[in-house]
Amino acid sequence: MKNFILHLSIAFLCVVCSLSFQYCCFITPLDPAEVKHNISYLSSDLFKGRLPGTLENYQVVNIIKNYFKKQHLKPYNGNYLESFKVLYPKRIEGSPYLKVLDKNSFTIKQYKYGIDYKEDMLNFRGNKISFKKSNILLEKGNSFQIHKDNKYFIFYNPEDDDLNFRSxxxxxxxxxxxxxxxxQTAHEIKKYIDMGYEISCFIPFENNQTSIYNIIGYIKGKDSNLPPLVLCAHFDHLGTDLSGKIYSGALDNASGTSFLLGLVKYINSLGKPDRNIIIASFNAEEFGCLGSKAFLQKYSEELKGGKVMNFDMIGSNKKIPLTIMGSKCDTKNTGFIREIANLCLRNKVEFKYVFENSSDHEYFRAYAIDAVTLSDEDMSKIHRPEDKPSYIGSQSIERCFKVTSDEIVKYAFQNNFFVLYCGRLFLLSAVGIILILKYTEKRSRMTSSKSGKNHYSSSS
Known part of the structure; x- marks a missing residue:
């Protein structure tokens, strides 16, 4: 009976050892170096800031789509590309100007683009304005609002005279x-206006309608009727200004996109999940989260009961807490927010809460779907040309992966024991097998020795 138990124990430990070894060998953790490489590529000058509506934005769409294909993601509802219409700021012919005109329309002062003035990208429903003092509707400090021909124009002095920020x-x-x-430009304009001169401004952008794309794929689960896990990030950014200065958007949000792509490899290495995992790369987040809005308008019913993890700005090299961002309707006691916070605590990840509708979690929450955005809320270079890959750090990428991978295993793989503890299981089972074999060998020697003594005694 004892031998039977020992043999059974060895057989069991061999199975555990074999399975855990397979998981250890085949699970591919997210590689921070690869994530950083992809961030550098997507935020390179080649793609000129990935502004929706531009050729470069379409190029990135194709890159992500081809990556989804290479990683064997299935096209969501039969198509990787989800089309939707937007208005975007289209560059048109002409050179920008801000100048002072006399009563005969002669230019007496011309300001320098990028030095004295610059467009903010908020809107271009109008792109040309000439005004006098009578057109100033509101004046506050060094900023003023112009009203002319039923249109409103804002001239404002940004904080610290910084013309590089782009909304x-x-x-x-x-x-x-x-x-x-x-x-200084504001002071001079006020003086010229008070003297009766006219101010004329032209910025060669105009609002134009076009179709752009989200890229949506999924990993098929064992039970497609279960509510899905959605992992998402936006890939668009703010393009270039009129002097050709590129807003690269390395942290915002080539980082979240590259993190998302890295997760695909990791999930594929885990085997088949218990539920579908949707991988969504959204466009036009910088236009008001329009990509995720279009996605929810189309598929909200299919997503009911699911969970969403959005990644926006992952990889700051500053020592700041990981931000768990919920919507304005959430609190730290909202179920999914609390769940992610507990994972941070378990992994000893410092974190903070933010409750704003400022990323793609917004519309999921509007449809009452559990959603959080994980973010390194480092605003020091955001929406500025300085947002470059040289400021990306591996440690922030790794800590986000710790939290994210735990949630993926918990929700999409039902806390698979071998996934969670494959290393420990392999070590413990291997040690257990060795100990049992040594015990069996020792016991066998003792039995042989005892048998030999009995034989000698009976011969005597």
Whole structure:
């Protein structure tokens, strides 16, 4: 009976050892170096800031689509590409100007683009304005609002005279155009206006409608009737200004996109999940989360009961907490928020809460679907040309993966024991097999020795 138990124990430990070894060998953790490489590529000058509506944005769409194919993701509802229409700021012919005109329309002062003034990208429903003092509707400090021909224009002095910040594009803004001006430029314009001169400004952008694309794939689960896990990130950014300065968007959000692509390899290495995992690469987040909005308008019913993890700005090299971002309707006691916070605590990841509708979790929450955005909320270079891959750090990528991978295994693989503890199981089972074999060998020697003594005694 004892031998039977020992043999059974060895057989069991061999199975455990074999399975855990397979998981150890085949699970491919997210590679921070590969993520950083992809961030550098997507934020390179080649793609000129990935502005929706531009050729470069379409090029990135194809790159992500081909990656989905290579990683054997299935096209969601039969197509990787989900088309939707947007208004976008289209570059048109002409050179920008901000100048002072006398009563005969002669130019007496011309300001320098990028030095004295620059467009903010919020809207271009109008792109040309000439005004006098009578057109100033509101003046506050070094900023003023112009009203002419039933259109409104804002000239404002940005904080610290910084003309490099570029706002997201919002075609539904009530203002027709926004122009940033230096403090000195504002003072001079006021003086010229008081003297009766006219100010004329032209920015060669206009609102134009086009079709752009989200890229949606999925990993088929064992039970497609279960609510899915959605993993997502936006890939668009803010393009270039009129001098050709590129807003690369390395942290925002080549980082989240590259992190998402890295997760695909990791998930594929785990085997077949228990439920579908949707991988969504959204466009036009910088236009007001329009890509995720279009996705939800189409598929909200299929996503009910699911969970969403969105990645926006992952990889800051600054020592800041990981941000768990919920919507304005959430609190730290919201179920899914609390769940992610507990995973942070378990992994000893420092974190903080933010509750804003400022990323693609917004529309999921509007449809009452559990969703969080994980983010390194480092705003020091965001929406500026300085947002480059040289400021990306591996440690922030690794800590986000710790939390994300735990949630993936928990929700999509039902806390698969071998996935969670394959290393420990392999070690313990291997040690167990060795100990049992040594015990069996020792016991066999003792039995042989005892048998030999009995034989000698009986011969005597």
């Amino acid at each position: 997201s594009f919002m075609a539904n803004s009530g203002q027709s155009m926004f122009i940033m001006i230096k403090k």
